[in-house]
Amino acid sequence: MNLVFHDIIPYIPQLLSGLAVSLYVTVICMLAGTVLGLFVALCKSSKNVILRFLGNAYIELIRNTPLLVQLYILFFGLGQLGIDISPLWSALIGITINNGAYTAEIFRAGLSSVPKGLHEAGSALGMNKAQIFRHVILAPAFRTAFPALTNQLILLFLFSSVASIISLEELTYQIMNVETQTSRTLEITLIAAVLYYGCSSIFVYLSNAMAKKVFKW
Amino acid sequence: MFLKNKSAIVVLVMSMILLISGCSSDASTTPAQNAESHLDKIIKSKKIRVATYADSPGWSVLNANGEYEGYDPDIARLLAESLGAEVEFVTTDGVNRIPLLESDKVDVAIAVFTPTNERAKSIDFTIPYSAAGLVPMYPKNKPIKSWDDLKGKKVSVSKGSTGDIALSKYYPEAQIVRFDATSDAFMALKTGKVDVFVEEDGIILDLLKKNPEFESLPGQPFKSSYIAMGVKKGDQEWLNYLNQFIRNLNYSGEGAELYKKWFGVDAPKLLTY
Numbered sequence: 001m002n003l004v005f006h007d008i009i010p011y012i013p014q015l016l017s018g019l020a021v022s023l024y025v026t027v028i029c030m031l032a033g034t035v036l037g038l039f040v041a042l043c044k045s046s047k048n049v050i051l052r053f054l055g056n057a058y059i060e061l062i063r064n065t066p067l068l069v070q071l072y073i074l075f076f077g078l079g080q081l082g083i084d085i086s087p088l089w090s091a092l093i094g095i096t097i098n099n100g101a102y103t104a105e106i107f108r109a110g111l112s113s114v115p116k117g118l119h120e121a122g123s124a125l126g127m128n129k130a131q132i133f134r135h136v137i138l139a140p141a142f143r144t145a146f147p148a149l150t151n152q153l154i155l156l157f158l159f160s161s162v163a164s165i166i167s168l169e170e171l172t173y174q175i176m177n178v179e180t181q182t183s184r185t186l187e188i189t190l191i192a193a194v195l196y197y198g199c200s201s202i203f204v205y206l207s208n209a210m211a212k213k214v215f216k217w
Numbered sequence: 218m219f220l221k222n223k224s225a226i227v228v229l230v231m232s233m234i235l236l237i238s239g240c241s242s243d244a245s246t247t248p249a250q251n252a253e254s255h256l257d258k259i260i261k262s263k264k265i266r267v268a269t270y271a272d273s274p275g276w277s278v279l280n281a282n283g284e285y286e287g288y289d290p291d292i293a294r295l296l297a298e299s300l301g302a303e304v305e306f307v308t309t310d311g312v313n314r315i316p317l318l319e320s321d322k323v324d325v326a327i328a329v330f331t332p333t334n335e336r337a338k339s340i341d342f343t344i345p346y347s348a349a350g351l352v353p354m355y356p357k358n359k360p361i362k363s364w365d366d367l368k369g370k371k372v373s374v375s376k377g378s379t380g381d382i383a384l385s386k387y388y389p390e391a392q393i394v395r396f397d398a399t400s401d402a403f404m405a406l407k408t409g410k411v412d413v414f415v416e417e418d419g420i421i422l423d424l425l426k427k428n429p430e431f432e433s434l435p436g437q438p439f440k441s442s443y444i445a446m447g448v449k450k451g452d453q454e455w456l457n458y459l460n461q462f463i464r465n466l467n468y469s470g471e472g473a474e475l476y477k478k479w480f481g482v483d484a485p486k487l488l489t490y
Contacts, residue, residue: 076401079408087394165401167373167394176312177395180377183339185316 003187011178018174019195025088025170026157029095033156034149036096037103044108055104062101067162070094075166091163091170099156106152110145111137143215150207154200171195254454255324265302267293268309268317268326272400275423275479276329279308288419288479289327292346295471296327296462310398311377315339318449325459326447329417331379336447343446343459346472348485349417350438351380354406354424357432361413364439367391371411373402380415383440406431419480441485 043055062070075090085093114137122132164173175192179185259265269289271279277287285293285306297304307323314330317323318340329349332342353372355361361370368390374380376395384393394411396402403424406414414421418438425431446459466472467487476484 075410076404076408079405079410082409084409165397167396167401167405173395176376176397179316180312180381181335183315183319183336185319 003190004184005187005191007182008178008184008187008191011174011182014174014178015171015191015195018169018171019199021088021169022157022160022171023199025091025095025160025163025168026153028092029099029160030153030156032092032096033099034103036100037105038107040100040104041107041111044104045111059101059104062098063105067094067098067159068165070098071163071166087163087166087168090166091160091168095156095160095163098159099152102152102155103149106145106148107141109148110141110143113144114141143211146207146211146215150204153203153207157200157203158196252452255448255452256455256458259300259302259324263302264305265293265297265300265325266305266307266323267296268307268314268323269293269328270310270399271308272310272398273329273417273420274427275419276417288347288475289329291475291479292466292472293327295466296325296459299462311375311381312397314447318447321449324448324455328447329420330445330447331442332445332447333379333382333442335382339450340447341450341452341456343448343456344463345443345445345487346463346466347444347476348441348487349379349419349444350441351383351415352418352421352433352438353413353415354403354421354431354433355413356406357430359412360432361434363434364388367413370413372413372415373405373411374415375399375402379417379440379442384415387440422480422482443487 040055040058043051044059046052046055071090071094074085074094075087078085118136118140119132122136127136160170161172163170164176167173171192175188179188182188267290269285270277271285273287273289275287277285277289280286290304290306293304293306307317309317309323309326309328314326314328315336318326330336330342331349332345336342353361353364353367361367367384367388369392371392371394372384372388373394373396374384376397378399381393381395384391394402394405396405399416399420402416403414405411407428421433425433446463448456448459463472473484476482
């Protein structure tokens with residue numbers, strides 16, 4: 001085996017800028033997707049038929065189509081209709097919408113894991129509806145959902161590489177770019193694996209640390 | 218919990234060490250010594266694996282019937298015929314042509330392959346069977362006057378293609394937008410994502426026929442270069458056979474006939490050996 005890394009060294013800034021874009025997209029889409037997911041999960045478990053239908057339809061539509069196709073529709077499809085969205089915005093919008101469907105299901109599971117007795121305990125303490133939701137339902141639901149959300153965060157980070165296909169200059173895009181310029185296929189893909197692995201590990205570490213701090217009860 | 222993270226860190230550190238130790242190893246590539254030549258393998262198995270494009274109009278596209286058609290597939294079929302073998306096409310793009318050859322997933326790449334000096338350090342090239350140059354393609358209602366107009370414009374290319382290489386080098390002021398597939402780079406022009414699309418003249422000629430709302434600069438293409446077949450480094454016997462095949466193809470006029478059939482113009486003059 002002879003691996004040659006020295007001619008990749010000049011491209012390191014390029015790789016780091018790609019990594020920065022990947023991390024940026026991941027963090028934004030995770031935050032936005034989590035808010036969207038919580039909202040959709042509430043729609044889905046609401047008593048209003050229309051809201052429930054909309055929540056369901058959204059989840060089914062997004063979960064049953066590939067992210068690649070969703071990004072193509074946003075970037076090229078809407079482009080054909082004269083709606084011009086930049087690669088970065090296409091990725092942010094597309095991945096957030098995609099992520100929202102998955103986090104919605106995660107939250108739904110979390111919400112339904114809260115026993116009914118807690119509702120009643122809340123109202124027995126004289127809390128109003130909003131207080132019950134905030135303090136009695138959401139907190140334990142979030143704790144239950146948290147490991148699955150961490151998992152989703154890592155999947156999201158890895159899936160964001162799909163956006164290279166619409167020319168977003170993230171890590172995989174830069175990796176492939178360096179590959180075509182140096183022809184060091186094995187070396188550059190090894191570096192890619194290490195970068196993705198390293199960042200995912202840091203995500204897991206941070207998420208565990210946060211869980212310890214936040215869910216103390 | 219802490220232990221689990223510790224093991225993750227150990228794996229990370231170990232892979233770092235692996236990478237760094239790799240840095241110090243020497244840069245020479247040693248070709249496999251007593252490996253069987255691709256030539257013998259193909260004759261024995263009656264099968265030849267050819268990497269070609271599926272989205273390079275004129276040169277090679279996958280048609281509605283799922284067959285490869287174009288200049289490159291026709292040449293691949295002639296080559297297979299000369300060997301008494303069946304062609305098995307493998308779809309490729311600007312990014313994975315060299316990896317396909319290096320990992321021995323294909324026997325030869327006949328894929329609008331320009332034998333640049335840079336690429337020739339990683340793989341072997343045959344003598345040229347054709348030539349191509351770069352031309353820009355842009356909407357008639359938003360024309361450019363010359364190559365210098367590319368400055369500041371958004372220009373789509375296929376990642377790793379000669380267009381990508383030449384623009385990066387000669388027009389770094391252009392905003393280069395790279396796509397994995399040639400078809401996506403063209404789609405970016407068609408959907409208004411970019412101002413100009415740069416590719417080999419044969420591809421653009423064919424696209425212009427089907428898309429009259431676009432046009433190209435008249436005159437000579439930019440940075441004309443040869444087109445050759447690529448093979449894995451170190452199999453001289455196989456390379457000799459391919460060179461022999463191409464010499465016959467060029468001199469007999471068969472290659473020029475195919476060029477005329479697919480591009481509607483006379484084949485470029487190939488020179489002088």
